[in-house]
Amino acid sequence: MRRVSVDIGGTFTDCFVVWDGKYIEAKALTTHHNLALGFNEALGKAYRDLGLELEEILAQVDSVRYATTLGTNALIEHKGPRIGMLVTAGYEATVPLSRARGYGEGLDILGQQDLPNAQRPDPLVLPHMIRGVRERVDFQGDLVMPLDENDVRAQIRELVDRGAEIIVVALVNSVVNPAHEQRIEEILLEEYPSHLLGAIPVVLSHQVAGRKGEYVRASSAIVDGYLHSTMYHALSALEQNLRAHRYEQPMLVIHNSGGMAQLNSTDALQTIHSGPVSGIGASEHLAMQCGLGNVVATDMGGTSYDIGIVVEGGIKHYDFNPVIDRWLVSVPMVHLVTLGSGGGSIASYDRMYDTVKCGPESAGSDPGPACYDRGGMRPTVTDADLLLGYLDPQNYAGGSIPLNPRRAAAAVEDTLCDELDCSVIEAALLIREKVDDNMANGLFTELRARGYDPKDFTMLAYGGNGPLHCCGIAQNLSIDKILAPPFSSVFSAVGAGNLHQLHIHETSLYMVLYDSNSRRLFDDYVRFNDIVADLKERGTQDLLRQGMAREDIHHSLELDMRYGNQLVQTTAVIPRHEVRGPADVLAIIEQFSEDYGKRFGKGSQAPEAGIRINTIRVAAFVRHETVQFEDIKPLPAERRKSPPPPSSTRTCHFVGHAGAFETPVWSRAAIEPGMQIAGPAIIASEVTTFLVNPGWNFVAARQGASWFLRA
Template identity: 90%
Template sequence: MSVDIGGTFTDCFVVWDGKYIEEKALTTHHNLALGFNEALSKAYNVLGLELEDILAGVDSVRYATTLGTNALIEHKGPRIGMLVTAGFEATVPLSRARGYGEGLDDLGKQDLPNASRPAPLVLPHMIRGVRERLDFEGRLVMRLDEDDVRVQIRSLVDKGAEIIVVALVNSVVNPMHEERIEEILLEEYPSHLLGAIPVILSHQVAGRKGEYVRATSAIVDGYLHSTMYHALSALEQNLRAHRYEKPMLVIHNSGGMAQLNSTDALQTIHSGPVSGIAASEHLAMQAALGNVVATDMGGTSYDIGIVVEGGIKHYDFNPVVDRWLVSVPMVHLVTLGAGGGSIASYDRMYETVKCGPESAGSDPGPACYDRGGMRPTVTDADLVLGYLDPKNYAGGSISLNPRRAAAAIEDALCDDLDCSTIDAAMLIRQKVDDNMANGLFTEMRARGYDPKDFTMLAYGGNGPLHCCGIAQNLGINKILAPPFSSVFSAVGAGNMHQLHIHERSLYMVLYDSNSRHIYDDYDRFNGIVEELKEAGTQDLIRQGIPREQILHSLELDMRYGNQLVQTTAVIPVHELHGPADVMAMISQFSLDYGKRFGEGSQAPEAGIRINTIRVAAYVRHETVQFEDIKPAAPARRKAPPAPKSTRKCYFVGHDGPLDTPVWDRAAIEPGVQVAGPAVIASEVTTYLVNPGWNFVSAKQGASWFLRA
């Protein structure tokens, strides 16, 4: 059983005796377990079982959530106290003199007169220096002054610190001083006392050098620690109350998962969208789709990820989380504030419609939900334009009010735009599709890809409803709404493997261009790799995984000479025993560098260095199996059955309404082709086929949109 808790909907995917069941419910932000129980109740009604029977029988329960992302955006967190090496108290407040630009688009970074830094997660007066120092190789320069540490800890607690973050210089090379500070804090405030204070050590959160990004990683982790702990613990207690005795698994943004007791708060950021990218990778490999761009349009956001042929994902090793640069490996994705709940407003500067990033969420939700929402959203526009069935939305669980939707659009936009309600709804539709197409184009072009060479995967509750308009703007001719498209991220959570990544920053010269010397300290390299392997192995053994089932992969961050750009190379051989192994490593780096920057751009004459050694320890789990979902050849496609109804829909680029036939998705067999315009409704999503497109049904509920 896998669950994706989003800003608007909680998606549930259950695999039971070979049956695949997908269900949705509104997210209950005040108590996430309620939304989970409602979604699951729909699933067990399909199976004819009780909730306790399912939870007692499933092998695992896996959670992906945006709870941490939302907590950062809302700026709800504890008061943090921070201990740093004396003399480095200004490192975090100065934020490399570029803190105002992190997390902004290119235009925002260039707007220096209006530049503003994000509100700090740790206040400057809550940062204290302690007397200690280690050099860049971890050798002792100044012993830790323990009396000074006790004074600083007590001072921070007196000022209201609810959590202590420790980020000392060079602690990733030698953590002894950070570990001793933790011991001192536990001596002062033992864990069994009410005054106990959580402590976050930076070397345990991020294993690479760079005191600023390591410090911000530890701060973000500490800021989210209590929120994530209490929320996820409540979810686990809910499972316990319903007879589920096994540990709950939490999806990580690294592309793996782990038990709650082996999860840092920072690892849960963006775990929902990352699950969707993992499912896209799995589907692309099984169905031989080639290059795919994964697009997830839910109620709150539009997430974009690229998976090129061969299942290669892009990673960020220094991603920006909200407005903070951190140092944890994270599957690369781009998130836009564009979803079904995105609020539309009048843009006075450009005298047009603006959509997002603010969202109505699930409470109160769009105006048409009749839950108190008064501002127009994308869903309201889709209803007014005729795409949605007000009596059969979300399988009939939510009744939509067209009059409320039209009134919200009219009150907010029509007077300023001097247009009709239909025209205003059309502008909302056009604007949000343009925003998503622009974001998609920018992301793909920035990475050197042509959108026309990709198949677009459209999933999430609103993906199949908006995909034709987005693809049309990009010149994409093939769209796939994958099996279980409305809960596809939850499917991805069910396909994850348990995985832990450990890394070590260091200065290791593989080839010295001055002395023409090739690295020969094989024991040092092998010792570090073995230590990182063992750390990951112990993580998994602690979660009940037998040692013989654990696998490892090795990655090296390498560069030529003093270049700033690093390239990550995946190394198949994990031990060095002679010059041939070193040369094989250099050859792999040269090959990867040439693929990225062009053959001939390699510069071994500058020397070759390793900056980071990274080891992933993982264990494979059973995954969802996708059938052959290729569309039938044109000559073998079948005509559709008679539509169940017809209604008037409005489409961008067409004056006036078009009589649009409406089908039930369950009535369309594999191989059937439907020519647009058409609306195909299911219990969990709506497929909108624009004029000039064909809808082709495939196996396992997969649906293709092909340009006519």
């Protein structure tokens, strides 16, 4: 297997190369003005280890896979085109009203409890850029009012005159009958043919989201349209860079559904959070292969801290209506929580509470933390880590980024010391304590909200800063086991290389499996089977277009079900994809009852209210060869070995401990599997730093994995 996988983050571009059984990891600063430059630099470090040239690698690899936060950043920064929108006449206010509570989406709990004072997000489409067209289709897809094509042409011209750069079409009930949306696309191309300079892209809502729910489907299409140009140009530039260096295969893009596809089969909305989702995919793969049981995946990079849960058996949590930035959308996405806590998180004085505040604003890669000596003037978490002695100024990021302690000290002193009446070291300890507390609180809230006890989980700490902060986070949660997985600094890039090509198609409907009034079971088997077959074929055709063989394509079937008119839906994975009689219907009901009972407690099932299906969802996928992890469980205590003498010592300060510690420092390359080191200690590598707090033990495992065990 020869493969290149890349995770382009807000601060660093991570690269993982698999070359005939050899695994190589490399990092470089993200070059936001041209992502290809950061990619070439990171890959350059990898191919130098192989003794090859860039063209030699790209000409021989079987695939290049990209995960990126580019879309997330563009949405947060509000950098997008002017959108024009066509809706069914009479529904022009659906998006601005946003269900009357939409401006609470994306706020924290306190913000959602005080909606009258909540600040609305700046709209992605302005109200005067929304136009109604005369047409109507009912909930079953039957025609009520034909499309007035003259009206459509007039509305399109008015939107273009007002400066629309992209047209989003979201008509009522278009998921059950998309004919009018499709005809509007044809009319737009007739008015503004693609060969004309300035031709306008069009986004149809039924192609972006296949479920009912007018507002969430419209907002999904808006977000997709808003990111379309940014993602198209950035990813096209990456693909052109590959072509220029003799790579001839299609470029693959990671999706937030936990799969991937070629660029020409990817919507912009599917790339949101694809980097963190790749890390969760790698966590699932590692947990299943090595028998780790319940794991909580934590990815601390330069900009954010991402949390994902994988329970025993490899079951992932999905969001089917996730909130992206401040917008509720309708797209199946692997569930994760993102906090604005990373190495680049900016520290400031919190005047209200007379303490330190960390994040969510980040210094990013340009100018970066003050210690990068690139013009940054505000203190960050990385500056605090440097001042506390954890980082080597001469060998940070393998020596590619020399750090300036004087700049870090000046930034901390100017911003915090006078306000808090403390020394630079005391201020740095406050920064460290605050950021670790923020991440621990986010982790605790996520686990407890889903009914889990943190003590039942192994914490996976990865990302460039994960092993540096993991002990401080875990000791606040009574977590006793932390695993820095193999290739921890580029673990999300490892995950990008392990995902399968996958497409998810779904449709909303009203299908009663059990009618409690008439006490009848569902018997329209042809309707159910035809819908499933259609969704399967759509996914199959997606993969066939990408060159996959039909015999390699597999499918999984999921049903969103609920009792009666309950608002809560439960997703059931159905092993049998055809319904041929009452026994098959009862098997579906039994599967739903079992899943419902696991989620809400045995005895909570309510079949007397009736049972119905709201969504049918089919995932079509092709499995690919994956990276294999070795057995990484720590050796028993009696079989562990002592480490060699440390290479040096460093003066370090730790939260909760008075005075300084003369802390021994080892090179990660000198630590063999089975060796144990008692904290405080530092184990340094070219790509990350492993900090062992007092009261913890570091135990080396195979394949570069490392355990932190509470003493």
